Amino acid sequence: MSMPKGDGYVIGFAAVICVACSVLLSAAASTLKAKQDYNVELDRKMNVLKAFGVATRDANGKAISGAEVERIFRENIKEVILDGATGQPLEGVTSADVSAKELADRVKLPLYTFEENGQVVKYAFPVSGKGLWSTIYGYLALNQDLATIAGVTFYKHGETPGLGGEVEKDWFQENFKGKRIFGEGVLIPFEVVKGTVADKYPQGNDHAVDGISGATITGKGVTKFINSDLANYEKYFSLKRGT
Amino acid sequence: MANNLKKTIVDPLSDNNPVTIQILGICSALAVTTKVDTAIVMSVSLTAVTAFSNLIISLMRNMIPGRIRIIVELAVVSTLVILADQLLKAYMFDISRQLSVFVGLIITNCIVLGRLEAFALGNKPLPSLLDGLGNGLGYSAVLVAVASMREILGFGTWHGIQLMPAGYQGNGLMLLAPGAFFGLGLLIWAQRQIIKKFETA
Numbered sequence: 001m002s003m004p005k006g007d008g009y010v011i012g013f014a015a016v017i018c019v020a021c022s023v024l025l026s027a028a029a030s031t032l033k034a035k036q037d038y039n040v041e042l043d044r045k046m047n048v049l050k051a052f053g054v055a056t057r058d059a060n061g062k063a064i065s066g067a068e069v070e071r072i073f074r075e076n077i078k079e080v081i082l083d084g085a086t087g088q089p090l091e092g093v094t095s096a097d098v099s100a101k102e103l104a105d106r107v108k109l110p111l112y113t114f115e116e117n118g119q120v121v122k123y124a125f126p127v128s129g130k131g132l133w134s135t136i137y138g139y140l141a142l143n144q145d146l147a148t149i150a151g152v153t154f155y156k157h158g159e160t161p162g163l164g165g166e167v168e169k170d171w172f173q174e175n176f177k178g179k180r181i182f183g184e185g186v187l188i189p190f191e192v193v194k195g196t197v198a199d200k201y202p203q204g205n206d207h208a209v210d211g212i213s214g215a216t217i218t219g220k221g222v223t224k225f226i227n228s229d230l231a232n233y234e235k236y237f238s239l240k241r242g243t
Numbered sequence: 244m245a246n247n248l249k250k251t252i253v254d255p256l257s258d259n260n261p262v263t264i265q266i267l268g269i270c271s272a273l274a275v276t277t278k279v280d281t282a283i284v285m286s287v288s289l290t291a292v293t294a295f296s297n298l299i300i301s302l303m304r305n306m307i308p309g310r311i312r313i314i315v316e317l318a319v320v321s322t323l324v325i326l327a328d329q330l331l332k333a334y335m336f337d338i339s340r341q342l343s344v345f346v347g348l349i350i351t352n353c354i355v356l357g358r359l360e361a362f363a364l365g366n367k368p369l370p371s372l373l374d375g376l377g378n379g380l381g382y383s384a385v386l387v388a389v390a391s392m393r394e395i396l397g398f399g400t401w402h403g404i405q406l407m408p409a410g411y412q413g414n415g416l417m418l419l420a421p422g423a424f425f426g427l428g429l430l431i432w433a434q435r436q437i438i439k440k441f442e443t444a
Contacts, residue, residue, distance in 0.1 A: 010308045017315055021322040028326050032333040039336035062403075063337060161343075162419070 087235025129225020134158030164218030290379025297375030
């Protein structure tokens with residue numbers, strides 16, 4: 001800041017700074033992209049495991065390794081892609097062939113099965129929809145009977161931390177386990193209640209979970225998209241139950 | 244000279260601490276201090292950003308046109324912050340998720356811009372680097388102290404290690420914003436008592 005400088009110098013200086021900063025950032029972004037994408041993919045797989053009820057953290061709360069996640073995926077989990085309109089599995093299609101738009105529009109539906117000794121014991125599929133501020137992404141797993149919930153995770157959202165953001169917390173997700181979504185031949189509407197289940201249904205209710213206080217709209221959103229995604233997959237599940 | 248350099252780095256640790264004495268950077272000090280892990284990563288990120296932005300601005304201090312100096316400072320700071328954020332996303336995904344927006348918000352942290360304006364623009368590169376380092380470490384010390392208190396009382400652990408006896412019921416208040424306010428307030432009071440620095444009303 002010695003002497004005043006001319007306009008040309010100011011503009012030139014600004015231009016040099018901008019170019020230098022952008023070159024540096026682009027270089028960093030492109031070098032780190034592969035690693036970041038891998039992390040996002042690993043996180044997604046970790047959440048599929050979590051929905052299936054596989055322990056993804058050891059006793060000290062440390063997350064299991066990427067190699068371990070890949071191993072479980074290879075040995076126990078199979079992926080099929082269903083046709084959104086008919087609910088039939090599409091032969092020879094893998095998740096790599098499904099575009100983000102086809103996923104968002106529910107044209108193609110990915111389904112994961114968890115197998116033990118060659119027997120399918122659980123099913124999981126992605127669920128997503130609007131909360132209050134953002135789209136919430138998660139996975140819902142059903143037990144072999146295709147009528148009760150084995151587990152749920154919500155892993156990506158932009159809800160208010162401490163209010164709607166509580167959807168990512170264990171206490172909220174634990175409540176889903178064992179809830180009934182199918183009975184007497186039809187889907188039972190699932191509900192995230194406002195307040196607690198005990199208050200709203202004093203006689204008990206096995207297809208509702210406690211809401212999050214201060215996050216009624218987030219809860220309504222979760223209710224809505226879980227039911228609509230369950231209905232999408234029902235085309236396939238009804239065939240499975242028939243056999 | 245050597246004494247001056249030492250003072251540059253030691254002063255902000257206590258006598259002129261950016262958080263407890265100058266009351267800067269409070270927002271992130273409240274937000275990311277529920278666990279020691281996140282506090283440490285946040286501290287390292289902020290210290291790196293403060294130190295390097297001080298260094299870079301100091302190197303350019305005779306070239307920066309006075310009329311656009313804030314813009315230039317912000318461009319440098321935001322570049323460094325985005326770099327830090329990208330590195331965390333690539334190498335510490337879990338923690339970067341917990342820190343969420345707060346790494347990005349280092350851009351708006353008053354400590355960073357404050358040091359650039361108050362120090363780096365008028366001093367040589369080496370003292371500026373040390374000044375940034377000192378202020379970053381001063382911020383870190385407060386963050387880790389508050390986070391230790393909150394994690395021990397709130398979860399019964401420190402850095403993930405169980406400290407409280409089994410069956411300890413975590414104090415939920417400590418994990419919410421009020422717990423951070425109480426903790427930080429007590430810390431500011433204690434420190435000002437010790438170094439005898441009082442506001443003259």
